[in-house]
Amino acid sequence: MSTLTQPETYVAQSNHKSFWQGVIATLPLCIAVIPWGILAGSYAIEVGLTSLESQAMSAIVFAGAAQLVALGMIKAGIGLTSILLTTLLITSRHLLYSMALRKDISPLPLKWRLSLGFLLTDELFAIVTTRKTPNKQHTFDRWYALGGGLSFYVFWNIATLIGIIAGQAIPNMEEWGLDFAIASTFIALIIPMIKAKSILVCVLVSLVGSVVCSVLNIEAGLLISALIGMACGTLYAQMTGEAS
Amino acid sequence: MIWLTLGLMTLIIFISRYLFLEPKLPLKLNKSTLQFLSYAAPAVLTAIIAPLVFVKEHALYISIHNSYLVGAIIACLLAYFTRNTLLTVVVSMGIFFFIL
Incomplete structure (x- = not known):
């Protein structure tokens, strides 16, 4: 909340810095998500989506677990209603995240709420809730969150593109165990939280x-x-x- | 059909992420609820990956041959002793993909 009460001049000076701090804090997760993004792209091709559809999935749906599960269901010929119900179950955890961040984000202007809402992944939630500040106090910073969210979005989509290109050349990439990346990443996030x-x-x-x-x-x-x-x-x- | 699926998935996922960020939604969270929500990150992240690590084809798979489990144990040790996210993910993935 501190950013709301700080004088405007100070906020203006620190926006840029906060944004890049967010980018840097998220960088390990951006690198870690690459194998998973490659999996999302190559699996979409394997399932029979066009390149454009495969890329759009990462660009607009932007939810790794839901994307992979939905692709598996499309491949198995399961109907739209089942796919959407499963999506709802998988994504319901985001309700917890948005509830937890309500006090920080709901007072912000609409464009901030929409952007941060769209970018609210597991990784972004972990980054903003475990942020280390010099005074050890938890302070929410919109620019920090935006930097983290946007860089993660860019990496996820680049990795998907690599997967789309690789998936057209190499069959059955989903059997490589690329999903271990998510286990490894989340472990690296969970252990320091304890x-x-x-x-x-x-x-x-x-x-x-x-x-x-x-x-x-x-x-x-x-x-x-x-x-x-x-x-x-x-x-x-x-x-x-x-x-x- | 794919575009319809993608569009509706996007809608469901965006609503779940945005819903409680909307100030017009009448909801007051008390201290206990906020404390409960403070456990969301470790609980959800664990629940996402534990089945990937411990379960194969709906059966418990605890074995030295389960490379996900061995890789996960290595990642836990790296995370605990180094406290370094990048090192943990890069080294554990390297071991997983090239050795296990």
Whole structure:
């Protein structure tokens, strides 16, 4: 909130700097998402989309997990309604992100809300909520978020383009294990987040929950296990009086 | 049909990202809810990748032959000891793609 109360002159001077700080903070994730973007592009070609459709998917849908799952369903000949319901389940986690960022983003002008809303990926949420500032206080900065979100968008689309080109030359790239990139990236994000026992509890419960749901083939497993994990973390913190 | 699918997916995903950023939406979040939401990132990120690492064809797959699991353990160790995102992803992916 501090940017809203700072004098305009100071804000104007620091916008540029904040933007590039956001870009730099997101760079490791941009590099890490390349294999996943290549997978999204090459798999779209494999499934039978045209180059333009494949690129548009990354440019307008801009949601890795939902894109890959939808492509798998298109390939299997599953109908539009099922694809959209599955998309809704996979993307429902973004409701949690937008709720968590409501206090920071909802007071901003419409163009900021729309842009940051469109760019609100798992990676951007992680970047803005774990930002390290010299005074160790969490402060939301719109320019920092925009820098992070835009650079991630550009890298995701370039990687998709590489995938589209490679996918036309090399068949079955989806069997290479490019999706390991997402496991590796998220682990690199999650481990430093575990700064309190309640967060460890949350992570372990979410882990076991999602694995159980996956084995039982429960479609809403992601949402169910994340919510249970969050509830367990909150309960643990409240019962042990852990400082938040 | 593809364009219709892409358009509707875009709409659903954008609404889920934007919904609670809209100030006209009447919603007050109390302290407990905000505390609950502060666990969203670790919980969701974990729930996305855990099945990829531990499950194959709807069965638990804990084995030294599961390269996703071995790669994930290496990534955890790298993340814990180095605290460096770039190093963790580059080294663990390198090991995964070229060795495992």
